[in-house]
Amino acid sequence: MPYRDIKHKSSIFHKIIFTISLFVILFIGAITFKHINNISDSSKLLMHTYDVNLKLEHLFSYIKDSENSMRGYLISKDTVYLEPYRTATKNVNNTFLTLKKLTDDNPKQQKNLQELFKIVNKRYAYMKTYSEQNRIVDIEKSRNFKKNFRESSRLLVDIRNKLNEMINLEETNLKERNSEYNDQIYLTPILTLGILFITLLLLIFAYHQTTKDVEKLQAANIKLKKSQFLSLQGEILSEFGTWEWNLMKNSLSYSDNLYRILGVEPEAFAPSEENFMKFVYEDDIQIVKDIFGSILENDSLPNTYFRIKRPDGKVRFLRATGKLFTDDLGNKTVLGITTDITDEHDKNELLITNNEELIKANKELKIFDESSRQAEILGQYGSWVLNYDTLEFKYSDNKYRLLGHEPQSFNPSIKKLLEFVHPDDRQIVEEANKYALETKEIPTMDYRIIRADGEIRHFKTIAKSFKDLSGTQSMIGTTQDVTEDYNKSELLRNRNRELEQNIKELNEFNHVASHDLQEPLRKIQTFISRINDKEKENLSDFGKEYLARIEKASNRMRILINDLLQYSRTNRTEKIFEKTDLNEQLQNSLQELSQIIEDKKAIINYSKLPKINGVSFQMQQLFTNLISNSLKYAKEDVEPIIEISLSETIAKNESRLKDNSTNKYYKIELADNGIGFDQENAEKIFLLFNRLHGKTEYQGTGVGLAICKKIVETHEGQIFANGKLGEGATFTIYLPV
Numbered sequence: 001m002p003y004r005d006i007k008h009k010s011s012i013f014h015k016i017i018f019t020i021s022l023f024v025i026l027f028i029g030a031i032t033f034k035h036i037n038n039i040s041d042s043s044k045l046l047m048h049t050y051d052v053n054l055k056l057e058h059l060f061s062y063i064k065d066s067e068n069s070m071r072g073y074l075i076s077k078d079t080v081y082l083e084p085y086r087t088a089t090k091n092v093n094n095t096f097l098t099l100k101k102l103t104d105d106n107p108k109q110q111k112n113l114q115e116l117f118k119i120v121n122k123r124y125a126y127m128k129t130y131s132e133q134n135r136i137v138d139i140e141k142s143r144n145f146k147k148n149f150r151e152s153s154r155l156l157v158d159i160r161n162k163l164n165e166m167i168n169l170e171e172t173n174l175k176e177r178n179s180e181y182n183d184q185i186y187l188t189p190i191l192t193l194g195i196l197f198i199t200l201l202l203l204i205f206a207y208h209q210t211t212k213d214v215e216k217l218q219a220a221n222i223k224l225k226k227s228q229f230l231s232l233q234g235e236i237l238s239e240f241g242t243w244e245w246n247l248m249k250n251s252l253s254y255s256d257n258l259y260r261i262l263g264v265e266p267e268a269f270a271p272s273e274e275n276f277m278k279f280v281y282e283d284d285i286q287i288v289k290d291i292f293g294s295i296l297e298n299d300s301l302p303n304t305y306f307r308i309k310r311p312d313g314k315v316r317f318l319r320a321t322g323k324l325f326t327d328d329l330g331n332k333t334v335l336g337i338t339t340d341i342t343d344e345h346d347k348n349e350l351l352i353t354n355n356e357e358l359i360k361a362n363k364e365l366k367i368f369d370e371s372s373r374q375a376e377i378l379g380q381y382g383s384w385v386l387n388y389d390t391l392e393f394k395y396s397d398n399k400y401r402l403l404g405h406e407p408q409s410f411n412p413s414i415k416k417l418l419e420f421v422h423p424d425d426r427q428i429v430e431e432a433n434k435y436a437l438e439t440k441e442i443p444t445m446d447y448r449i450i451r452a453d454g455e456i457r458h459f460k461t462i463a464k465s466f467k468d469l470s471g472t473q474s475m476i477g478t479t480q481d482v483t484e485d486y487n488k489s490e491l492l493r494n495r496n497r498e499l500e501q502n503i504k505e506l507n508e509f510n511h512v513a514s515h516d517l518q519e520p521l522r523k524i525q526t527f528i529s530r531i532n533d534k535e536k537e538n539l540s541d542f543g544k545e546y547l548a549r550i551e552k553a554s555n556r557m558r559i560l561i562n563d564l565l566q567y568s569r570t571n572r573t574e575k576i577f578e579k580t581d582l583n584e585q586l587q588n589s590l591q592e593l594s595q596i597i598e599d600k601k602a603i604i605n606y607s608k609l610p611k612i613n614g615v616s617f618q619m620q621q622l623f624t625n626l627i628s629n630s631l632k633y634a635k636e637d638v639e640p641i642i643e644i645s646l647s648e649t650i651a652k653n654e655s656r657l658k659d660n661s662t663n664k665y666y667k668i669e670l671a672d673n674g675i676g677f678d679q680e681n682a683e684k685i686f687l688l689f690n691r692l693h694g695k696t697e698y699q700g701t702g703v704g705l706a707i708c709k710k711i712v713e714t715h716e717g718q719i720f721a722n723g724k725l726g727e728g729a730t731f732t733i734y735l736p737v
Helices: 003-076 079-102 107-128 143-238 256-261 273-277 282-298 342-379 397-402 414-420 423-439 483-516 518-538 541-572 582-592 594-600 616-632 704-714
Strands: 240-246 251-254 300-309 315-326 332-340 381-387 392-395 445-450 456-467 473-481 578-581 603-606 611-614 641-650 664-672 718-724 728-736
Touching (some): 079 107, 273 282, 381 397, 392 397, 616 728
Antiparallel strands (some): 641 664
């Protein structure tokens, strides 16, 4: 539970407890006050009763005193007794007045008091006759005196009886009031103990609640400290700092992280407007001044953006906001947050850039979409999508056109598609659709359709499954009208059959050349050899010359047939590629040509060559033909020098390869110091039967370099020749690494 909720609930609870306690105390106090008043009233009533009884006793005593004084006067005739009589009479009157006041709340006693007053007055009326000093009465002879004296005595008895009656009544009241007083006195300690007990319970309960509140407050303080710690960490992680501006005292305070945002240590300077302005970027100083002015005018601060420059020279983007807070004492403080939004600003800048790029890409996408539509038309294909969840198809516009219909002229489905498929090919489409639904894959299929105009067209469909961002599994495919390709393929197949027939005939020719032609040639050379051995001397000079020419022609014929067979074997021999060490093949070639090398005293220098995946005997033939060619066209009276070097290169670095890829090649160069050739003939020398010199100048058939080109191309390489008349030639071979 948040601290403020605990505090709020605790405060309400304390108020309720305080109100109840106050009500209980006031209630108990009222009862106690009433009880004390009752005791006081009872005490007063008791004292009142005692006072009435006492006054009644005093009254009777004053009456007796007046009676005794009167008797003394009558007996002694001494006027000295009249003074006590008068004093007693006066006291009687005063006592009556006092009793009248004391019994004012008791009608019955008032009545008794009136009756008593009448009796006393009547008696005093009798006594008054004898209390005058000038009057002398003979009490022994006066019959009235005796009568009056007897009546006076009787009245005194009545007075006494009436007084006793009144005293008895007061005693009755006294007993009742004393009993009531005793009851109230008895309840007083119980009530006092009850009040103490209830007060103690309230104190214990208040202590218990206070202890619980203290514990809750301690727990809340711990949570508050944790929250404060998390808040400080949150400031660091979220890159914001807090500040307070007390408008009453005009004082500022910064959180530690606000100092860090400014690029300084916490408490590095006294927080003030002047010190803060030192960090503000010079172009934004007016913005910050307006911030302080806005706070003073509006007591709040909307989101405001400005820049600062840290001591390390870095410029940071900040956002400040604040709101007025007024406490219970009326103190006004602006609470604010300043956030480092540099990363957010950079992201927004990037987002704007990306948005611009997205708009540009969207335009390009529209162009691409239109281009795709045109490409479908030009490429004679249409696209389609199958949703596996709904089994619904979607066709591109050109897909409808391929079927001979206008775009969106019918709802596409597998059933509708089968209506267009040639009856002989429907099984192909049905099985492909079934396979696609089961495996989410579809094989490439070729089938025929019958368009709406009745024309039969050949279609080729390829497709691939994919899952979009929403998780929907679909298949996207393209269907191309390959009728022209089919027709071309048919034409190509026919021509291939013709080519196969030609190759067969060529093979038969090779067989004839290798067997049938060589057999008469061998016989001719045999007969020439016999003529040279036995009949040459019998021939005329013309005969000898003709025989020599026939021998040379037969030798050239043999060489030509051998070269043709060699060239043919290069094409027809089964190509078994294996790991081939070019160093070994070069050594084999040098061994094969060792006699001619020795005769010409040639010098051959070569680098260490690599191992490649190739046909061993062909690589040996390649080196043999190239070295033989250099030896054949060597300068007269100059020792031939042949340099064979190796390097590795990348295709895009060799302009002659016309390949901008990063494929690696072995570059083998064979350079000689022979007669060379004109560079314009660099490509002609690789043509079959092509010769740059006459038959009488240099022997050869023009097949050797053609074989070299064929071997290099078989190994997916290329060969080039560079020459300069009178200086030599260089053959460059590129073989893939």
